[in-house]
Amino acid sequence: MSAPEAVLPAPPAVAAPPELSAAAPQSEPEVRPVPQPYWNSYVAGVVLGLVLLAAFVITGRGLGASGAVTRMAAWSLQKVEVSARGGTSADADTIARRNEYTGQYLKGPADPLDDFLVYMFIGVVVGGFISGVLARRSGFEIARGPHTTNTRRIVLSTLGGFISAYGARLARGCTSGQALTGGATLALGSWAFMLAVFAGGYAVAYFVRKEWL
């Protein structure tokens, strides 16, 4: 679906949305390639909805992101501990294995990373990378508001990651697995989650408004 776009000539630089050009790193000397515009939100929504519907029809499951990261974290905890003890025994009585939560991934014979959501996670990385390259949006940068510093942005994004991880685990999923997937299947708790996410987001937005406005 991106092939026709890829051959289009780059739009003139003045066509770039103001928030993009305003937030580009000022100190960078080389000229970045002008990125393609994003898809219209409703077009993107229809395509995303069709991907989600395909997931239901093909696999009987939806989309997810945080579940894979949770498995990777449990797996890492186990690996670090086993290697710190200098042992390679997979049966080591580790903290991760004794932990009530991570134990559910690590106690059985199955590899914790051999999971539907982990393969999907790899796909998300690949799909995001392909799209970014084709649209000339790839490259190292810090996405931040026009009136803040890189340091503040990094501190807040790290803190936001920490907070949302705790919330996602408590709620058994994130925007993908709960709000999007659970929302489309009309799962009661997922709708409660979704409304709570918007409430939490708007409640905190006022206090960090200077980061973005």
Added chain:
Amino acid sequence: MDPIAPFSKVGEWGPTAMIVAAGLLGIGFGFTLERAGFGSARTLAGQWYGYNFAVLRVMFTAILVAMVGLFGLWYLGVVDLSAVYVNETFLWPQIIGGLIFGVGFGVGQYCPGTAVVACATGKIDAITFMGGFFIGLLAFFFSYDAIAPFYGSSSMGRVMVHEWLGVPAGVVVLLVVAIALGAFGLTHVLDRKFAAKRGTS
């Protein structure tokens, strides 16, 4: 006619087919999130400050398409809805978890899926978001014993909104469509309002 979907359940797919399906669906998911602009925190932050309602528009359009498609195919007898995974409801953990998650979203301006896509396009703030996310997961693991009673509370099992209300699924589907269309309309009204405000200041 017997339902022919979910294909993996009806066809009793093996693990390899599921891996391929998961990978391809993931590619479609990641590609679309990036195209929607969700690979940058600047797009996502717009939701809270009214300068870009892409989050609401993309998310609710996707929910509408998938919901109407899923329940439509179920009405037609194509999909066996009982074989489709529906998130179990643990009401209070999901409400409190959602509030905490929303605060994290508002502070970090990513959620896990969008952060992964942003990492894939080189956003350093998304890489640190994922670092924070990883540490947050460890915090959850190590505090799990203390919060386990709450985590398992208000368990209602597999329950859909229409079952909870005691109405046919179609009623809730239409209600969600109506609310979403209303929300879309509101975002366009707000767009004009913010544009006017920017123009005069």
